[in-house]
Amino acid sequence: MRFLPAAEAAVAAGLVAPLQPLFHLDALWIQVAGTLCNLTCTHCFVSSGPGDDHHALMARDEVRNHVADGLALGAKEFYFTGGEPFVHPAMLEIIEETLEHGPVTVLTNGTLFTRERVTTLARLAAASRYALELRVSLDGPSAAEHDRLRGPGSFERALGGGHDRQQPGRGSSSCPCFSSDVRSPAAVATSPPRP
Numbered sequence: 001m002r003f004l005p006a007a008e009a010a011v012a013a014g015l016v017a018p019l020q021p022l023f024h025l026d027a028l029w030i031q032v033a034g035t036l037c038n039l040t041c042t043h044c045f046v047s048s049g050p051g052d053d054h055h056a057l058m059a060r061d062e063v064r065n066h067v068a069d070g071l072a073l074g075a076k077e078f079y080f081t082g083g084e085p086f087v088h089p090a091m092l093e094i095i096e097e098t099l100e101h102g103p104v105t106v107l108t109n110g111t112l113f114t115r116e117r118v119t120t121l122a123r124l125a126a127a128s129r130y131a132l133e134l135r136v137s138l139d140g141p142s143a144a145e146h147d148r149l150r151g152p153g154s155f156e157r158a159l160g161g162g163h164d165r166q167q168p169g170r171g172s173s174s175c176p177c178f179s180s181d182v183r184s185p186a187a188v189a190t191s192p193p194r195p
Contacts, residue, residue: 023073024073027077027078028066028075028078030063030080032063032080032085032094033048033057033058033082033083033086033087034053034055034082034083035047035053036050036088038050038087038109038112039084039109039154041150042150043149048082048083057089060090060093063097067098067101075102076102077102077105078104079105080094080098080104082107084108084112086108086112086113087112092117092120092121095121096124099128099130100128101130104131105132105133106132106135108136110134110138110157110159111157138158140155146158
């Protein structure tokens with residue numbers, strides 16, 4: 001079994017821990033939006049925010065290449081994250097193309113859903129044989145708790161399209177996911193399972 005020459009040299013020199021070869025991949029996570037985000041959350045583990053491009057948006061061709069690489073390694077599902085994935089101007093097209101290969105989950109702060117975007121997501125979900133899941137992060141059961149971490153008005157904006165998101169079509173769902181430091185239980189609203 002072989003590794004990249006630079007990795008082998010680093011291991012031989014004792015500079016890094018031994019490497020484990022990758023033979024199979026079940027799920028592929030893609031940071032499609034880089035570190036660009038429309039919010040400035042105090043707890044962001046990748047330091048994302050408006051205008052923060054220390055990791056730039058991933059080009060659509062680059063996403064296609066990563067999906068193809070993942071498929072070659074056996075990936076059966078795809079996750080998109082950021083920053084905020086929906087700041088990517090081609091996010092809907094990326095979702096559409098990836099849904100041709102497997103289920104897609106988008107981790108989002110939920111604040112950028114317009115009626116047009118929700119309608120398009122519903123169309124994509126209904127047209128795909130694979131599931132489209134939207135996971136909307138909420139950091140508390142109230143605006144006061146959530147907005148303390150994500151900024152004023154972000155709770156209402158995240159929930160503003162909640163009614164529309166619960167009806168996007170077969171195979172899709174909205175999952176408000178509470179962070180682990182919140183003492184209230186997570187709320188999960190999903191559409192009926194596909195036949």
